[in-house]
Amino acid sequence: MASALRLALRKATPARSAFAATRFASTSAKQSTLKERLAELIPAEIENVKAIRAEHGQKTFGQVTVDQVYGGMRGLPALLWDGSVLDPEEGIRFRGKTIEECQAALPKAPGGSEPLPEGLFWLLLTGEIPTPEQVNQLSKEWAARAALPEFVEEIIDRCPGTLHPMSQFSMAVTALNHDSSFAKAYSEGISKKEYWGHTFEDSMDLIAKLPNIAGRIYQNVYGKGKPAPIDPSKDYSWNLAHVLGFSDNEAFVELMRLYIVIHSDHEGGNVSAHTGKLVGSALSDPFLAFGASLNGLAGPLHGLANQEVLVWLRKMQDKIGSNASDEAVKEYVWSTLKGGQVVPGYGHAVLRKTDPRYTAQRAFALKHLPEDPLFKLVGQVYNIVPDILLEAGKAKNPWPNVDAHSGALLTHYGLHQMQFYTVLFGVSRAFGVAAQLIWDRALGAPLERPKSYSSEAIKKMFANRK
Numbered sequence: 416m417a418s419a420l421r422l423a424l425r426k427a428t429p430a431r432s433a434f435a436a437t438r439f440a441s442t443s444a445k446q447s448t449l450k451e452r453l454a455e456l457i458p459a460e461i462e463n464v465k466a467i468r469a470e471h472g473q474k475t476f477g478q479v480t481v482d483q484v485y486g487g488m489r490g491l492p493a494l495l496w497d498g499s500v501l502d503p504e505e506g507i508r509f510r511g512k513t514i515e516e517c518q519a520a521l522p523k524a525p526g527g528s529e530p531l532p533e534g535l536f537w538l539l540l541t542g543e544i545p546t547p548e549q550v551n552q553l554s555k556e557w558a559a560r561a562a563l564p565e566f567v568e569e570i571i572d573r574c575p576g577t578l579h580p581m582s583q584f585s586m587a588v589t590a591l592n593h594d595s596s597f598a599k600a601y602s603e604g605i606s607k608k609e610y611w612g613h614t615f616e617d618s619m620d621l622i623a624k625l626p627n628i629a630g631r632i633y634q635n636v637y638g639k640g641k642p643a644p645i646d647p648s649k650d651y652s653w654n655l656a657h658v659l660g661f662s663d664n665e666a667f668v669e670l671m672r673l674y675i676v677i678h679s680d681h682e683g684g685n686v687s688a689h690t691g692k693l694v695g696s697a698l699s700d701p702f703l704a705f706g707a708s709l710n711g712l713a714g715p716l717h718g719l720a721n722q723e724v725l726v727w728l729r730k731m732q733d734k735i736g737s738n739a740s741d742e743a744v745k746e747y748v749w750s751t752l753k754g755g756q757v758v759p760g761y762g763h764a765v766l767r768k769t770d771p772r773y774t775a776q777r778a779f780a781l782k783h784l785p786e787d788p789l790f791k792l793v794g795q796v797y798n799i800v801p802d803i804l805l806e807a808g809k810a811k812n813p814w815p816n817v818d819a820h821s822g823a824l825l826t827h828y829g830l831h832q833m834q835f836y837t838v839l840f841g842v843s844r845a846f847g848v849a850a851q852l853i854w855d856r857a858l859g860a861p862l863e864r865p866k867s868y869s870s871e872a873i874k875k876m877f878a879n880r881k
């Protein structure tokens with residue numbers, strides 16, 4: 416995309432978010448349920464989209480270059496999603512709010528200081544900050560929907576412990592489609608106006624059941640017996656920590672709250688978010704759509720990078736020792752690059768600065784575990800890697816992303832099983848994908864079908880053009 420266009424889009428983004436936030440916030444928040452509130456907001460948003468398309472529908476964003484077609488569609492404006500917007504310099508905003516603003520504004524658990532993911536889901540869907548009562552209501556509703564069908568438990572139980580937890584996760588989520596409200600209603604013949612309501616029901620079930628799926632995989636693979644039962648008096652993150660066996664540690668529960676919020680959504684174009692949207696556009700139900708998202712998240716250039724970072728740090732410690740000098744770390748980073756590998760946790764397809772999700776985790780570590788040796792190593796690496804990536808001259812962004820930090824925090828609290836880390840990312844990402852699916856069905860988003868070209872066609876098309 417031409418740089419002028421990119422600049423224009425960057426400038427336009429905050430204004431658009433502010434517009435959306437004001438519009439949503441102008442309707443005073445009542446003690447309605449999330450579904451009732453959405454039902455109130457959807458008609459106005461349908462009109463808003465109609466008006467935008469009527470006024471601007473035939474205008475162009477700019478040019479599409481041949482390099483973009485070959486280059487993973489970087490920067491190609493092709494998707495709509497109001498829930499979150501990613502600015503290359505500033506990082507993510509959820510409905511116009513930075514991570515810090517979310518930390519300040521979203522309701523907390525009694526005695527807690529991190530935002531509850533229940534509130535973030537409400538914010539993603541409505542653009543509004545819910546009341547503590549509304550958040551409490553969501554915690555209760557998710558706890559009430561948390562039980563897994565027996566056959567899904569059996570699928571997980573039958574998986575060999577050697578099967579990657581992400582493969583088990585995606586199978587279990589896909590199998591939930593057995594009880595999909597959307598799939599059942601569609602097969603019986605429903606009006607398009609009813610799509611979003613069934614998608615909402617499935618999405619609520621999906622999010623609610625993820626702790627039990629994650630807990631069962633964790634306990635099966637790492638040999639701790641069956642997961643503890645969900646406690647309906649507790650919030651979602653407490654229950655996630657509980658099924659993993661960590662709910663006694665309040666700091667870990669707080670970490671889960673922050674972790675889910677910052678991993679929930681990263682605008683619409685990243686692999687997991689876009690996959691969910693794409694598959695959902697075929698009217699595949701949320702379980703099928705999110706199962707596909709998870710398969711994308713399981714790739715090492717995307718969510719699996721949080722596992723890769725820890726593997727890389729551990730290999731580094733094995734090779735150069737635990738209290739290695741900066742010189743030794745530098746040499747190790749160079750050896751990674753010279754071996755034709757990427758430095759996991761660094762670089763980003765959109766971001767061009769340190770990821771604020773990294774910064775939020777660093778702030779958490781400084782508060783809760785400032786003396787942790789692995790945290791110190793993560794900090795040492797942060798002081799060294801960007802300069803090396805700049806010197807190497809390939810990566811467009813030398814700064815750390817979210818995955819550079821999360822593993823060190825989880826390890827500190829005793830969650831050492833690196834292969835499990837992306838499952839926690841997946842639990843979190845469901846919040847963004849589900850919110851997007853609900854709005855897509857509410858706005859009648861059509862089947863996605865971009866055009867592909869052959870290299871031959873591209874050569875012919877531009878043969879006589881300068």
Ligand SMILES: CC(C)(COP(=O)(O)OP(=O)(O)OC[C@H]1O[C@@H](n2cnc3c(N)ncnc32)[C@H](O)[C@@H]1OP(=O)(O)O)[C@@H](O)C(=O)NCCC(=O)NCCS
Pocket residue numbers: 715716717718720752756757758759760761762763764765809810811812816817818
């Ligand atoms: C995230 C990532 C996939 C983005 O890819 P991208 O948009 O193609 O990145 P760039 O445009 O900067 O890539 C240009 C070149 O720099 C390289 N590069 C990018 N990040 C790099 C890193 N962390 N270490 C080494 N090389 C890197 C790319 O592999 C590419 O090399 P190539 O020209 O030989 O193919 C990439 O930065 C990466 O692989 N990072 C490590 C994995 C990771 O942390 N993933 C989680 C992302 S949230």
